[in-house]
Amino acid sequence: MEVLNKIAVDNLRHYLQIPSVHPNVDYDECVELLQTIGKDLSLPVEVIFVKPKKPVVIITWKGQRPELKSILLNSHMDVVPVFEEEWKYKPFSAEIVDGKIYGRGAQDMKSIGIQYLEAIRRLKLEGHTFKRTIYVCFVPDEEIGGEDGMNLFVQTEFFKKMNVGASLDESVATEKKEFRVFYGEKNCWQFTIHCKGPTGHGSLLLERTSGEKVTHLLNKVYEYRNGQKRLMGGDPSNIFGNIASINCTKIRGGVQDNVIPQEIAISFDCRIPSSYNHKEFEDMLSQWCTEAGGDCDIEYHQKDEPVLDTSIDESNIFWNAFRRAAEKSKIQFIHRYVVELQTVDICGRLEFLPLGSHQSTTLQFYCTLTTNI
Numbered sequence: 001m002e003v004l005n006k007i008a009v010d011n012l013r014h015y016l017q018i019p020s021v022h023p024n025v026d027y028d029e030c031v032e033l034l035q036t037i038g039k040d041l042s043l044p045v046e047v048i049f050v051k052p053k054k055p056v057v058i059i060t061w062k063g064q065r066p067e068l069k070s071i072l073l074n075s076h077m078d079v080v081p082v083f084e085e086e087w088k089y090k091p092f093s094a095e096i097v098d099g100k101i102y103g104r105g106a107q108d109m110k111s112i113g114i115q116y117l118e119a120i121r122r123l124k125l126e127g128h129t130f131k132r133t134i135y136v137c138f139v140p141d142e143e144i145g146g147e148d149g150m151n152l153f154v155q156t157e158f159f160k161k162m163n164v165g166a167s168l169d170e171s172v173a174t175e176k177k178e179f180r181v182f183y184g185e186k187n188c189w190q191f192t193i194h195c196k197g198p199t200g201h202g203s204l205l206l207e208r209t210s211g212e213k214v215t216h217l218l219n220k221v222y223e224y225r226n227g228q229k230r231l232m233g234g235d236p237s238n239i240f241g242n243i244a245s246i247n248c249t250k251i252r253g254g255v256q257d258n259v260i261p262q263e264i265a266i267s268f269d270c271r272i273p274s275s276y277n278h279k280e281f282e283d284m285l286s287q288w289c290t291e292a293g294g295d296c297d298i299e300y301h302q303k304d305e306p307v308l309d310t311s312i313d314e315s316n317i318f319w320n321a322f323r324r325a326a327e328k329s330k331i332q333f334i335h336r337y338v339v340e341l342q343t344v345d346i347c348g349r350l351e352f353l354p355l356g357s358h359q360s361t362t363l364q365f366y367c368t369l370t371t372n373i
């Protein structure tokens with residue numbers, strides 16, 4: 001076991017030492033390392049360029065019944081920029097201090113990519129084989145939206161042939177035994193309401209001014225927001241829960257201090273769970289605009305279509321396997337919505353089971369999970 005642990009730590013450190021950092025990430029070294037590990041595991045490694053300089057690495061462990069829906073273990077190779085002066089240890093040195101490895105990407109999410117592979121190493125050594133094919137994928141550019149990564153990859157013939165039935169991806173790191181499983185993604189709506197009204201001298205008390213309309217709308221929005229906050233049950237970490245968020249992000253208008261503005265524009269960022277009725281939500285916004293006195297036009301900048309949640313009931317065989325594996329490994333998990341996680345979103349649109357999970361303390365879980373499906 002000690003030898004295996006050393007291999008896992010060495011591979012993780014090596015991966016962390018590759019500065020696959022935005023902007024303009026060079027993925028060559030990541031691909032090289034993953035090819036080496038794949039070879040070491042005696043598994044075929046394929047590299048597909050979804051665009052020049054945008055490789056997706058796919059390591060395949062073929063199942064006994066490859067016609068069955070497969071399991072995808074996904075992670076991204078890129079990491080967000082660093083501000084070196086804020087770091088205690090160099091961000092790409094992967095130093096070990098008091099048993100902890102420090103490095104950009106240690107949590108998000110190079111550790112998970114290596115955990116998949118090291119779990120497979122252990123399972124293979126123990127002589128396991130599985131019904132379903134397992135694909136371990138490493139995608140580029142997740143941190144900048146996945147447009148030139150997962151989003152293009154899922155449109156390839158290669159991906160379609162993979163016939164994925166369930167996938168595991170990232171969540172948020174935890175130091176506790178309890179970790180979060182994301183099974184859905186909130187939909188982002190960003191919009192501006194243009195509140196118009198009569199203009200005139202600032203000394204007049206005109207009716208239905210833009211300012212009055214803004215006041216009405218902001219009152220409504222923040223009343224709604226308070227209601228959602230109450231549903232959080234006083235737990236600020238519950239932002240991941242099944243509730244909507246809405247915030248006023250910009251206010252623009254007016255020409256000078258003594259003139260009532262003809263228009264004030266207020267912008268909002270809003271994240272709505274798929275379980276909410278989006279039509280009702282839109283109607284509620286329209287209703288507020290009418291109540292405000294009319295002449296309040298909503299201009300949508302982004303309006304995501306709802307994506308189906310991964311079902312987390314007994315009917316879902318993959319979910320059952322996931323739950324049983326967690327129980328067996330004595331890992332507690334809590335179901336949560338994710339605020340923004342590109343891959344879950346993209347996979348959700350394809351209607352197979354995507355789950356975000358993040359287990360930074362043990363490989364046992366992945367081993368148990370793959371044994372169970």
Ligand SMILES: [Zn+2]
Pocket residue numbers: 076108109142170
């Ligand atoms: Zn990530």
